[in-house]
Amino acid sequence: MNEFVAVSDLRAVFDKKRVLPTIVLWNRLEGRPRTHDFDRALKAEIRDPLWMLCKQWQMGEFRGDDAGSPVTAKIHAETTELTKYKAANDPVEAFPDDVPLEARVERRPVRFSRAGGPIAFDLRVALGKRWLRLIAGIEAGLEQQFRDALSIAEPDPDSPDDAAIAAHLAAWQHVAALAGRALDGGALIEHLAVPGNRAVDLVTLADATNEAAVDAAEAAFLADYARNFYQPPPDAGTAWLPERMEYAFEVSAPKGGTEKHLVADGYHHGHLDWYNLDIDPRGQGIGDVPDAPLPEDVERTHTFGFLPGPIQFDGMPHTRWWRFEDGRTNFGDIDPDTTDINKLLLMEFGLVYANDWFLLPITLPAGTISNIAGVSVTNVFGERTWIEAAGRGNDEDWQRWAMYGLATAGDANVPADQSLLLLPSVSKIQEGPAREAVQLTRDEMANMVWGIETKVPMADGSARRGIIAARETRRYHKRIIEAAIPDEPPALPLENEANIRYRAMTRVPENWIPFVPVHIEGSTREVQLRRSALLRVIEDDPNPALPVRPRTDLLRHNLDLPVPEGYDVFEEEVPRAGAKVTESFQRCRWYGGEVFLWIGRRKTTGRGERSSNLAFDRIRRKSRR
Numbered sequence: 001m002n003e004f005v006a007v008s009d010l011r012a013v014f015d016k017k018r019v020l021p022t023i024v025l026w027n028r029l030e031g032r033p034r035t036h037d038f039d040r041a042l043k044a045e046i047r048d049p050l051w052m053l054c055k056q057w058q059m060g061e062f063r064g065d066d067a068g069s070p071v072t073a074k075i076h077a078e079t080t081e082l083t084k085y086k087a088a089n090d091p092v093e094a095f096p097d098d099v100p101l102e103a104r105v106e107r108r109p110v111r112f113s114r115a116g117g118p119i120a121f122d123l124r125v126a127l128g129k130r131w132l133r134l135i136a137g138i139e140a141g142l143e144q145q146f147r148d149a150l151s152i153a154e155p156d157p158d159s160p161d162d163a164a165i166a167a168h169l170a171a172w173q174h175v176a177a178l179a180g181r182a183l184d185g186g187a188l189i190e191h192l193a194v195p196g197n198r199a200v201d202l203v204t205l206a207d208a209t210n211e212a213a214v215d216a217a218e219a220a221f222l223a224d225y226a227r228n229f230y231q232p233p234p235d236a237g238t239a240w241l242p243e244r245m246e247y248a249f250e251v252s253a254p255k256g257g258t259e260k261h262l263v264a265d266g267y268h269h270g271h272l273d274w275y276n277l278d279i280d281p282r283g284q285g286i287g288d289v290p291d292a293p294l295p296e297d298v299e300r301t302h303t304f305g306f307l308p309g310p311i312q313f314d315g316m317p318h319t320r321w322w323r324f325e326d327g328r329t330n331f332g333d334i335d336p337d338t339t340d341i342n343k344l345l346l347m348e349f350g351l352v353y354a355n356d357w358f359l360l361p362i363t364l365p366a367g368t369i370s371n372i373a374g375v376s377v378t379n380v381f382g383e384r385t386w387i388e389a390a391g392r393g394n395d396e397d398w399q400r401w402a403m404y405g406l407a408t409a410g411d412a413n414v415p416a417d418q419s420l421l422l423l424p425s426v427s428k429i430q431e432g433p434a435r436e437a438v439q440l441t442r443d444e445m446a447n448m449v450w451g452i453e454t455k456v457p458m459a460d461g462s463a464r465r466g467i468i469a470a471r472e473t474r475r476y477h478k479r480i481i482e483a484a485i486p487d488e489p490p491a492l493p494l495e496n497e498a499n500i501r502y503r504a505m506t507r508v509p510e511n512w513i514p515f516v517p518v519h520i521e522g523s524t525r526e527v528q529l530r531r532s533a534l535l536r537v538i539e540d541d542p543n544p545a546l547p548v549r550p551r552t553d554l555l556r557h558n559l560d561l562p563v564p565e566g567y568d569v570f571e572e573e574v575p576r577a578g579a580k581v582t583e584s585f586q587r588c589r590w591y592g593g594e595v596f597l598w599i600g601r602r603k604t605t606g607r608g609e610r611s612s613n614l615a616f617d618r619i620r621r622k623s624r625r
Helices: 010-018 050-056 100-108 121-136 143-151 160-166 171-176 185-192 207-227 339-349 467-483
Strands: 069-082 083-085 246-255 258-267 302-304 368-379 382-389 419-422 435-444 448-457 462-463 500-505 512-519 527-531 568-570 578-589 597-607 617-623
Touching: 069 246, 083 100, 083 143, 100 246, 100 578, 100 597, 121 143, 121 171, 121 185, 121 207, 160 171, 185 207, 246 368, 448 467, 448 527, 462 467
Parallel strands: none
Antiparallel strands: 069 302, 069 368, 083 246, 246 258, 368 382, 368 419, 435 448, 435 578, 448 462, 448 512, 500 617, 512 527, 527 568, 578 597
16 A cells, blocks of 8 residues: 555655655545536546545544444433422422412512501502502592592601601602592502401492492402512512522422422522522422322323434534535634633534434423433444433532533432423513612621612602612701701800810711621521611701611511511621622513513622721811811
8 A cells, every 4th residue: 555545744745745746645635627517527526436445444434333323213201290389488389380480489579668658659559540440430439539548648848757758859759749649559459458358448339239349340450460460478478588688499299109309499590490409319308288289190101202313503514525514603713712611512512523413302391300211222224222311320420411410419429310300480581670789798897797778769669879868868867857956056166276086986878787797506606697777876966866777678677577576697698709689570471471570589799898987986187277
């Protein structure tokens, strides 16, 4: 055989070109037509088939033992459906298959009052308009009776009790314009929330036979409210864990006489999928539900048959002669860094192994857990191969790799779970602007954590920057105190020759809520962050200073109870980078076009440490003018 069949040193070959004829060397094969007709040249005719066989031998293609293409395939799978759901510490209930799981987990109640005062006047007025449309035409004068019974009171600009409204000009103007004109639908919702209360109790009907019509309007009103705002029932809790600023829930499905128990103990980023849940290795389940489906109704075994089809994608290299791939996708133009593992894997798949992958599509319903026992593949030579999952093995094996696989909670050496979880979640959620935003940040100089309310809700339904709302609130209380002081000639300042002054404490903006470390009983060094309060100290205030309370529901946990309680946050939830928590309306469209609207919360990484400049017992030099 010619010694130039296998080239090991190209430089030596080019040096010998001066001695040997170049007809025995090829670095490119192409058609070279000698006529104006290109048809024959484009056929790529082979004149020497033995040469082609030699090239295959040179490239090692004859060594391959898996050259047969698949022609048929069968997949054996076992499926089961999720049947139970448990939110945080609430009782277990049947798994909902008619509601997006995000809405079920994240739902929060719509608040119409905070700190004893009314809020959300935009929703109050919208609900009031809906109620007036429902009772229109029932009886003459009925609408005016409800307007009188559910009227919006005008805020007093000189009363500290109305500071949440009157301290902010835009909110005060909005509420004052509605006072005496609009019907308060939120007050009607709060009235009907009390067991035994009815809308007809607020008015006096001239004709008693119209009572049934008012009751029908009440039922339609409550149904519209429940349909427009998806929220938990009055006696139910939520999956939100205030001490962790995250959601936690559990689901389970029957599996072989036991339960496959899945736990999500740290969901906070807004998109719910399989990677949010881990398998509970204890396998004890989450409890009994009377109306949950029976195992024999949800556990099934399937065998699917396929004709495998090769995977195709834009820019995929073609293996046929004179066939070029789509030039709009150029994998060769990708410039990955040494740490861009995902890009490197994509390039390797697209350029090297693209035609080695085949597609076997399986359609599975949402809310199921599937386990593929194996795949039986028959190739063109009639050989049948049984293929099992590549990611099987020990769950703690760091060299094991699988895609869309569930992890087992804990670090025990247990077999890896190969189940595929399909949750009834949505791929796209419309998120409104933040109604509330809190920045949890560490202050190493003051040795505490601050909950900075960067965005607070206003009474008219809008949101305002926390620092601006804090300044307006302080100016409002200062104005009321100054107005209460009788007009007296100002006292003469005390004369002294000292060039320094003493300050007991520096002032911190009122939207900075302190969280101080407290020791946990029964532990050695473990601490938690407990919500505290700073005093609103205003010069010449004859009354004792009152603590500044948070204005967001995110930080007001346990404050609006009949007997207010404390609020602790786990220290590990506030890293050195801090954390940002927001609350906003979420909206999505579900099966059949049904729309769900709920209040959800998100937690993201903060922006590092900050200093409040809080200090005590400071001595400063007097300014010389």
